[in-house]
Amino acid sequence: MSDRRRQFEALALPHLDAAYNLARWLSRSPPDADDIVQDAMLRAFRNFEQVRREDARPWLMSIVRNCCRSWAAQPHRRRDVPLGADGPELVFEGPDAEAQAVRASDARRLRATIATLPDEFRDVLILREMEDLSYREIAEVIQAPIGTVMSRLARARALLKDKWIAEENHGLR
């Protein structure tokens, strides 16, 4: 293996899960997320020399995000899978089967609700809550000032809360 490839794999592979998670939430399609991540990794491989190790994650996420956008502009992309309906199986512990079922159904609804957020709010929320990126890193990913990150994040949270409450009321009816 070339030194170049070895360096790249050491730099980028630790962030493969993060890349996939973002691609998955933005594309909402497992097969398309696969393609997006592969394309992003190849693009990254072609010019990773200028990236410092500590900046690797936001840099890679930014490429993934750009790839998601190119993908979204493709006419022949696959259609979304039912929003957030799939995902890692969650096991809720506890003696009460009914309570467990309620929590499992909450989990599905929460994922579905996140999936309905507009793209520009969904990505900052995913980057913050799932990837634990700092404001500065998120700003790097979305190529916007930190102030924009802060306002979008606040908006994302407010939207999610409203949608969640609406969902719950709908569920109760």
Place this chain on the structure above:
Amino acid sequence: MACAELLQSQAFIDGELTGAEADAAERHIAGCAHCRAFSEEAAALSDEIRSYAPRYTAPDHLKLRVLEAIAAADGSASPIRRAPTWRHGLGQATRAARSRLFLGGFAGGVGLSGLAAALVVLAVLPPPPDVLADRIVRAHTEALMSGKTIEVVSSDHHTVKPWFAGKIDISPPVHDFAAEGFKLTGGRLDRVSGAPAAVVVYQHGLHEIDLFVWADRHQTLPGGAVRRGYNALCWKHRDLDYAAVSDMQASELATFANLIRTTQE
């Protein structure tokens, strides 16, 4: 926005503030009903997301695909220029990488570089079980085709077992089961998907059996598998992985594997 300090309050709960800024934000949240409600909700939402909407993790097949694609791109002299067509371009790159991986050893043309790439890729990442079954059977058939299945010829386990010492950092179990119909004939070094493996070779009638033994890398083994007419049986024992491969019937191979396993109890 109801409070001009809202974004600052949010920055506080997101752990973005330190020192005096953090103190000021905390005091503000304590005194501002709007920011307090927002902060509590945002923190609760954050907890909910973390426990109810966990991250997706990259599936194994994707990891393998990415490594193959990078290996393929690395192998080409100049960066691949690709039209921005997702499926078409990617499919080709993947196919190119795959064909190098899976056919390289036999096809000759891309031979060495393709195979070397495959070994390196797989050393980085343990393959999923069905791919591993392919690799094991291929290692067996390649040895058969090259005519070099045995590097140390001996039916004496006191000769075969020490032969491995110093050549590989594991010591495989070596027993002769001639009385049971499985005659020890020797051993060789080989690789299973990139990992060095000791191979103990047995003869059963006209059938040759390879017992691959390699250090456990926490990969999932296929159990039993049939590939191109060859049977493979895999198991783990302590910190070693085992795979018996042969063109014998599966039931005969199971008998052989059981003989080995009885020595491990």
